Amino acid sequence: MAVSSLRMRVLVTGASGFLGTTLLERVPEGITAIGTSHRRTADLQWDVTDPASVASTIQSVDAGVVIHCAAMSLIGACTRDPEQAFAVNADGAGYVAAAAAARGLRLITLSTDNVFDGTKGGYVEDDERSPINAYGRSKAAGEDLVLANHPLALVVRTATMLGRNRSDRFPFSSFVLDHSSDEPLELFVDEIRSFVPVTTVADALWELVRSDAQGVLHVAAVESSSRSDFGRALLAAAGRTDVEIQDLSSPPGRANDLSLDVTRARSVLSTALPDIAGTISEVLSDRAR
Numbered sequence: 001m002a003v004s005s006l007r008m009r010v011l012v013t014g015a016s017g018f019l020g021t022t023l024l025e026r027v028p029e030g031i032t033a034i035g036t037s038h039r040r041t042a043d044l045q046w047d048v049t050d051p052a053s054v055a056s057t058i059q060s061v062d063a064g065v066v067i068h069c070a071a072m073s074l075i076g077a078c079t080r081d082p083e084q085a086f087a088v089n090a091d092g093a094g095y096v097a098a099a100a101a102a103r104g105l106r107l108i109t110l111s112t113d114n115v116f117d118g119t120k121g122g123y124v125e126d127d128e129r130s131p132i133n134a135y136g137r138s139k140a141a142g143e144d145l146v147l148a149n150h151p152l153a154l155v156v157r158t159a160t161m162l163g164r165n166r167s168d169r170f171p172f173s174s175f176v177l178d179h180s181s182d183e184p185l186e187l188f189v190d191e192i193r194s195f196v197p198v199t200t201v202a203d204a205l206w207e208l209v210r211s212d213a214q215g216v217l218h219v220a221a222v223e224s225s226s227r228s229d230f231g232r233a234l235l236a237a238a239g240r241t242d243v244e245i246q247d248l249s250s251p252p253g254r255a256n257d258l259s260l261d262v263t264r265a266r267s268v269l270s271t272a273l274p275d276i277a278g279t280i281s282e283v284l285s286d287r288a289r
């Protein structure tokens with residue numbers, strides 16, 4: 001049965017991060033959101049690697065739904081410290097799932113296109129996962145622990161999110177649009193992603209709070225492109241004729257095509273998932289807000 005439409009309390013973990021900040025900017029009518037962070041400012045601070053801290057926080061908030069965004073989300077940081085990546089992204093997600101299940105709470109947890117290896121592209125939810133970096137491995141392990149501890153949970157895998165700089169995040173769209181040197185902007189021609197506005201992901205998550213969708217769901221743009229093609233289209237839409245893009249091949253060890261098939265999400269969501277033009281338009285609007 002779908003969650004009731006009466007006013008509800010929703011715990012947003014990782015509320016000081018890129019997606020969490022966006023979620024808190026866009027809380028729908030009828031919902032009270034309570035945010036957690038680790039070290040930065042939020043309603044509550046906790047350490048998701050500490051099961052006692054997780055259980056007591058979830059008990060004290062008394063929410064009906066948890067959106068679990070807290071993560072070590074940077075590939076480089078996870079590569080440098082894979083143990084901490086597993087502690088946060090795998091074990092921590094598992095603790096959140098166990099605590100939410102124990103209290104009968106709906107749980108939506110975030111995962112990533114990086115659970116795939118990028119050799120195929122157009123990934124559907126049931127495709128075999130074979131991550132090639134510590135970040136992807138820790139998130140794939142987190143998916144497993146979440147669904148083992150909370151079989152009714154929803155795992156939302158998303159793609160590279162774009163928009164205005166929030167928290168300390170400098171998204172790919174800013175990397176392109178804020179390029180100010182006279183040197184060409186070097187972008188990978190062989191890295192395909194389903195670039196999606198962070199605002200779209202936030203709106204989809206708020207819609208999913210009130211749904212009963214469970215299992216795994218890919219939420220991303222309906223079209224994918226290479227970093228260099230996307231960069232060119234973004235600069236053109238912004239009227240930036242002063243920046244030259246130089247195509248580069250990505251070095252070994254990076255996933256090539258992580259594009260996500262969003263057929264299931266389109267059948268579940270009324271939130272519109274944009275094409276490339278729609279993504280660019282929303283990113284430019286978001287930056288202007």
Ligand SMILES: NC(=O)c1ccc[n+]([C@@H]2O[C@H](COP(=O)([O-])OP(=O)(O)OC[C@H]3O[C@@H](n4cnc5c(N)ncnc54)[C@H](OP(=O)(O)O)[C@@H]3O)[C@@H](O)[C@H]2O)c1
Nearest residue numbers: 014016017018019037038039040047048070071073110161
């Ligand atoms: N950004 C993307 O393009 C992207 C793409 C695909 C999937 N995702 C997934 O989407 C989710 C949100 O990503 P994001 O970009 O918003 O991440 P982010 O900006 O790096 O934010 C991470 C959040 O997690 C919190 N956190 C980190 N370690 C913690 C710990 N030990 N205990 C409690 N909280 C902790 C941080 O708190 P402090 O700020 O206090 O440190 C922060 O609020 C993640 O699951 C990520 O894997 C992101």
